[in-house]
Amino acid sequence: MLRGNESSWKLETQCVEKLLHRLKDEKNLIIAEVVHDDCGAVDVILWRMNIDSQKCMWHKAKTLVKRLREAVRGTKTVKPAAVVACEHVREVKCFTNKELELWLESKCVHVAGVSTRKKDELVEIVWGVLFPDEAGKALRDDVVEIDALQTSHCNAAEEAKEWLYGACRLRERAKDDDGDVLATHVQHLADHWAGDHSCCDKELSNLCKAAGGPDRDPLYEAGGRVHLAVARCLQQFSSNTKMECYTRARMTFNNECFHSVINKYATKVV
Ligand SMILES: [Zn+2]
Ligand SMILES: [Zn+2]
Incomplete structure (x- = not known):
């Protein structure tokens, strides 16, 4: 259909x-x-x-990949000196919510409930003010954003989803609804991709194998900009409190x- x-x-x-x-x-x-x-x-x-x-879970995986793409793309995008100088959506996204809010105010654009808006919504409003022809239209997918993650490996987005699902299944099998363990396991992906498999121990060895294994070339330099961006992104979006909603006790991993x-x-x- x-x-x-x-x-x-x-x-x-x-x-x-x-x-x-x-x-x-x-x-x-x-x-x-x-x-x-x-x-x-x-x-x-x-x-x-x-x-x-x-x-x-499906949404969690989808959003996580989106955030990873943004994070990796962020390492390749230079923030313009001013909002008005932005030529791409990805550049607008470099500004903080507060900066976008102040810029909108300076243009006398008053947005209801601006402090509670999501970043994407603010970016859409700013984009519409910068380019009135595109106001009200959904933002086009930024090609750089789509490619950002896959430039390191063509299968990286798929691997991230599988890693997340795999980590959740491990908690299910262990009958353990500890959100902290799950969060840690998800966050190990940043090191795995960097070629550091010291955390891909017994429990995670199958996830490691499914995501290229220990012999594959690293996707990025350990300790480099991309590594830090990916690690920070995973810490933020797969934090202990966030992963609590995806542990065995609630069975969400499969739902x-x-x-x-x-x-x-x-x-x-x-
Ligand atoms: Zn959903
Ligand atoms: Zn590994």
Whole structure:
């Protein structure tokens, strides 16, 4: 099934609400818990219906790869002296939220709830002010961003996803819901890619093998700019508190949200 250009998150909220009501009211099903991405709108529906929620692994993997791409690309992009000098979206992203906020103010663009906006939203607004022709349109995928990770290895994005899933499965098998162990395992990927396999011990040896093994050439120099950027990114987005939501106790490692199912079975036409 193809669904044209409509974003799946617009469909998600309506579909989830309809589906849940049908399951509850027509089929008399008791629903204790639903897996979803960090979607605030869906959270509200669930909360109203008194249903617990878990986070979706598919989305976690997808976001992690996106963040890794940004981090690696960041090592190749030079921040322009001023916002107005930006010619690429990736350059706008070099500025902090605060800097973008101040720049928007200087242009008399007032954005509601600016301090709670996500970076991507701010970048989109700034981009629309810089290039009014593109205002309101979704940001085009930045080719450099897509390539950033794969320039080090063509399979790096896939490896990152597999590593994350693999680390979660290890916790499941160990019947251990310790978020700290999981976070540490995920973060070892930065060293593995740098050719330092001292942490790819017994437990992680299969993950190591699946991601090129110890004999493959390092993807980047150990201790270099890219290594530090990848390590910092993993620390931030696979922190102990974040990984707590993906341990065995909650079984999330294997669960996927409605949104990911829409994406798999109703692929967007690109
Ligand atoms: Zn999801
Ligand atoms: Zn390794």
